[in-house]
Amino acid sequence: MPYSPIGQSIQVLDTPALLIDLDKMENNIQKMAARCRDSGLHWRPHAKGHKTPAIAHKQLCAGAIGITCAKLGEAEVLADAGISDILVANQVVGREKVARLVNLRRRADVMVAVDDPVHIRAISDAATDVGVNVRVLVEVDVGMKRCGVPPGAPTLALAQEADAAPGVVFAGIMGYEGHAMSLDDAAKEAACKKAVGELSKTRNLIEDAGLCVGIVSAGGTGTLAFTPDFPGITEIQAGGGIFMDTYYRDGLHVRGLEHALSVLTTVISRAAPDRAVADAGRKTTSSHPSLPEVKDRTDVVVTGLAAEHALLSLTNSDIEIGDKIQFISGYSDMTVFLHDQIYGTRDDRVEVVWDILARGKKQ
Amino acid sequence: MPYSPIGQSIQVLDTPALLIDLDKMENNIQKMAARCRDSGLHWRPHAKGHKTPAIAHKQLCAGAIGITCAKLGEAEVLADAGISDILVANQVVGREKVARLVNLRRRADVMVAVDDPVHIRAISDAATDVGVNVRVLVEVDVGMKRCGVPPGAPTLALAQEADAAPGVVFAGIMGYEGHAMSLDDAAKEAACKKAVGELSKTRNLIEDAGLCVGIVSAGGTGTLAFTPDFPGITEIQAGGGIFMDTYYRDGLHVRGLEHALSVLTTVISRAAPDRAVADAGRKTTSSHPSLPEVKDRTDVVVTGLAAEHALLSLTNSDIEIGDKIQFISGYSDMTVFLHDQIYGTRDDRVEVVWDILARGKKQ
Numbered sequence: 001m002p003y004s005p006i007g008q009s010i011q012v013l014d015t016p017a018l019l020i021d022l023d024k025m026e027n028n029i030q031k032m033a034a035r036c037r038d039s040g041l042h043w044r045p046h047a048k049g050h051k052t053p054a055i056a057h058k059q060l061c062a063g064a065i066g067i068t069c070a071k072l073g074e075a076e077v078l079a080d081a082g083i084s085d086i087l088v089a090n091q092v093v094g095r096e097k098v099a100r101l102v103n104l105r106r107r108a109d110v111m112v113a114v115d116d117p118v119h120i121r122a123i124s125d126a127a128t129d130v131g132v133n134v135r136v137l138v139e140v141d142v143g144m145k146r147c148g149v150p151p152g153a154p155t156l157a158l159a160q161e162a163d164a165a166p167g168v169v170f171a172g173i174m175g176y177e178g179h180a181m182s183l184d185d186a187a188k189e190a191a192c193k194k195a196v197g198e199l200s201k202t203r204n205l206i207e208d209a210g211l212c213v214g215i216v217s218a219g220g221t222g223t224l225a226f227t228p229d230f231p232g233i234t235e236i237q238a239g240g241g242i243f244m245d246t247y248y249r250d251g252l253h254v255r256g257l258e259h260a261l262s263v264l265t266t267v268i269s270r271a272a273p274d275r276a277v278a279d280a281g282r283k284t285t286s287s288h289p290s291l292p293e294v295k296d297r298t299d300v301v302v303t304g305l306a307a308e309h310a311l312l313s314l315t316n317s318d319i320e321i322g323d324k325i326q327f328i329s330g331y332s333d334m335t336v337f338l339h340d341q342i343y344g345t346r347d348d349r350v351e352v353v354w355d356i357l358a359r360g361k362k363q
Numbered sequence: 364m365p366y367s368p369i370g371q372s373i374q375v376l377d378t379p380a381l382l383i384d385l386d387k388m389e390n391n392i393q394k395m396a397a398r399c400r401d402s403g404l405h406w407r408p409h410a411k412g413h414k415t416p417a418i419a420h421k422q423l424c425a426g427a428i429g430i431t432c433a434k435l436g437e438a439e440v441l442a443d444a445g446i447s448d449i450l451v452a453n454q455v456v457g458r459e460k461v462a463r464l465v466n467l468r469r470r471a472d473v474m475v476a477v478d479d480p481v482h483i484r485a486i487s488d489a490a491t492d493v494g495v496n497v498r499v500l501v502e503v504d505v506g507m508k509r510c511g512v513p514p515g516a517p518t519l520a521l522a523q524e525a526d527a528a529p530g531v532v533f534a535g536i537m538g539y540e541g542h543a544m545s546l547d548d549a550a551k552e553a554a555c556k557k558a559v560g561e562l563s564k565t566r567n568l569i570e571d572a573g574l575c576v577g578i579v580s581a582g583g584t585g586t587l588a589f590t591p592d593f594p595g596i597t598e599i600q601a602g603g604g605i606f607m608d609t610y611y612r613d614g615l616h617v618r619g620l621e622h623a624l625s626v627l628t629t630v631i632s633r634a635a636p637d638r639a640v641a642d643a644g645r646k647t648t649s650s651h652p653s654l655p656e657v658k659d660r661t662d663v664v665v666t667g668l669a670a671e672h673a674l675l676s677l678t679n680s681d682i683e684i685g686d687k688i689q690f691i692s693g694y695s696d697m698t699v700f701l702h703d704q705i706y707g708t709r710d711d712r713v714e715v716v717w718d719i720l721a722r723g724k725k726q
Contacts, residue, residue: 014459014726048671070671090671091631093642093685096377115632118684146672147632147640178669268454269478269510277510279456283700284725288651306541307696308411308433308453309509321481322456333670337646340723360703362647363377 005350010343011324013350015266016280018339019326020243022346024260026058028242031257032224033062036236039228044068044087044217046239049333051358052342053081055242068217068237072097072104073361079108081357087137087217088112089174089237091119091147097363102126102134102167111135111215113174114158115149120165127167135171136162137215140202142175142195151175151198152205159206159213172215172234173206175199181222181252188253192226200232222252243332247290261335262295262326264343265310270321276300278310278325285310285327286334292327300325368713373706374687376713378629379643381702382689383606385709387623389421391605394620395587396425399599402591407431407450407580409602412696414721415705416444418605431580431600435460435467436724442471444720450500450580451475452537452600454482454510460726465489465497465530474498474578476537477521478512483528490530498534499525500578503565505538505558514538514561515568522569522576535578535597536569538562544585544615551616555589563595585615606695610653624698625658625689627706628673633684639663641673641688648673648690649697655690663688 005012010019036043045059048070056067056078066085069075075086085108092101092112101123104110114120114136127134138158141148149155155173162170175198180191196218203213216234219227221241228236241254243261248254265280285292287305294300299317302310310327312319319325329335336342337359344352368375373382399406408422411433419430419441429448432438438449448471455464455475464486467473477483477499490497501521504511512518518536525533538561543554559581566576579597582590584604591599604617606624611617628643648655650668657663662680665673673690675682682688692698699705700722707715 014457016725090642091640091684093629093631094377115634116684141634145635145638146669146674148634266456268456271478271504271511272508275508277454279453282651282697288645306509311509321454321479334645339725362379362702 005343006353008350010264010345010348010350013264013343015264015324016284017264018336018342019262019264020342020344021260021262022344022351024258025242028244028257028260029059029062032238032241033064035224035228037063041228041233042235044235044237045242046089046237047074047078047358049240049243050336051356051361052354053078053083053357054354056081056083059242065235068239071361071363072100073363074358075108075110076100076104077358077361079104079110084108086110091115093119098122098126102130102132105132105134109135111137111171113137113139113147114162115139115147117158117161120158120162120168124165124167133167133169135169137172137174137217138162140173140175140199142177142198143191144176144179146178148175151202155202156206156209159211160209163211170211172213172217173199173202174217176220177218177223177227178220181220185253188223189226192223193230196227196230196232203232221248221254240333243329245290245329245332246293247331251289259328261329261332263292263329263335264324264326267319267321267323267325270319274314276312276314276319278312280310280327281306281308283307284338285329286331288331288334290330292330295326295328297325302327368706369716371713373627373708373711373713376627376706378627378687379647380627381699381705382625382627383705383707384623384625385707385714387621388605391607391620391623392422392425395601395604396427398587398591400426404591404596405598407598407600408605409452409600410437410441410721412603412606413699414719414724415717416441416446416720417717419444419446422605428598431602434724434726435463436726437721438471438473439463439467440721440724442467442473447471449473454478456482461485461489465493465495468495468497472498474500474534476500476502476510477525478502478510480521480524483521483525483531487528487530496530496532498532500535500537500580501525503536503538503562505540505561506554507539507541509541511538514565518565519569519572522574523572526574533574535576535580536562536565537580539583540581540586540590541583544583548616551586552589555586556593559590559593559595566595584611584617603696606692606699608653608692608695609656610694614652622691624692624695626655626692626698627687627689630682630684630686630688633682637677639675639677639682641675643673643690644669644671646670647701648692649694651694651697653693655693658689658691660688665690
């Protein structure tokens, strides 16, 4: 039987290792689910941050109606894990991928974002060829200037094109107010109100034209404090908050969630009295846009990350080579995907080891 | 038989996909090998950037005497691929890792950096227990302030401790002039001269004390123009230049090498006349410290990377949804490790597909 750390202290784990405090993550999941439920909204949390079906199932158990993901390959992994209602919140382009999409439709009720007639025609051709229907959401640019058509008439035109296309089901619209995430509270509230207002007006325009807009989807962790309060949307995609990190706290002003994600690391060098080096660099934990910070210690501060090294500044610290310390993640979305496994812990003991099954599913 | 793209145009590959232009990489390998050979130095190229045994073997064929790597897990992968002379240019710490190190010594002539008596004692205990000898290099801090003891007497003291420890073979010293990499040419030359001078004086001090300093190792791609010219070192670790990237070109002022590494990506959105979005973000290609740039096109410029999206600015461009374009890597070391496979191409046709076998070997 292979060695298993389950039941052991996290101190037995070799490093670097990715840890999730299950109590804290479960609390965050409950809080995010409640925030949506209390606002009368569905929760369809984004899975691109965790890429782990076991965590998606915890979100569904807490009341999520489905899962959002970024890549078709992630949707395939979720479908294999028994999850049916999946939104790929991006455009799926190219003959190979569209063939995968319509074949995935056989085993999951997958839904995909579109922002151009080219997307709709490609899906329609492939879906009718295979004999399936694929739901689409028209992506609306609510101010972020990335993907998405402008609100109003351009969205209506695309909705009508989707509605008319065989093999395609127009399911609603989607916006992402990413441009609002890092604003201060007052400006963020105003930007969320404006973004949701654009979606809401566009929804009315489409419904006035006789189409049903079943879904109006929006919201990230950085706007979860405001976006659900404005009328017109039906579901929230916020997902990253289940991990919480220093970027959400300091850069996006997220409050009320607990730091659940960390990287266990070992001190490998004590070359000077006031500094040390640990074995987790930027290939292990993101330094962008925020550095990680050391959990439960004030005598050790992360001052920088090289590719393979963390640079630590010490103040009256008795830290020694071989000591294991935990870094609270600087940005969870750019950290988890660097790892193959995540260790689920409770009271600093390993309860479960999950393969991050959608890691590397870039296509 | 599974589908294989070998022999096909790169345009058949789904995206995002990591490509290496074999002609250009081979030219870069020859140039870097020649730079060391012409200076009378050995070449021990760093493999942390490519993590791919097939590429390490190309370096050995070009004259490299061995391979440098960052992690013990990378060394294990290289040993499995038939490479014996391997330097782990970092401190290996912890009971589990030291046990792996001494067991790896059975099948490879692995060598490791130390900068503290703690490292030497741990290796000595484990090596004598298993009945092997492990070579160590004392890491010297030549000005970067990361790992390493100061030059001179502290290095001599550690060299003597290594020499005296059973199961440990003192093989030489190592320094990394990383603080010089981004300086302008004149300042870089001066910093390299100073760093190599410190190594050289320390080597003399240790040899005057009666120990043999077989190896004096230094040098990165960013200092390859200068470091080999100063007397006192025996080998060069520079490796990343085989890929070349925009950071090496613009940030480290590296000249004479060709851009060999790229990410193939697909345009997924054309939401406005002057911009587009492609399917390769920061989970696929590094934006730090340099953005990628579009190969062979002046009408498309990468203006930013989100986690999953590349933002493109267009000038008089006829680019369409579905078009595949290539990004020259912004920083190869932070790009290759994000991928599972690399497509080796010649004249834009796929010649070989390599698994990046040391990907994820963080421990």
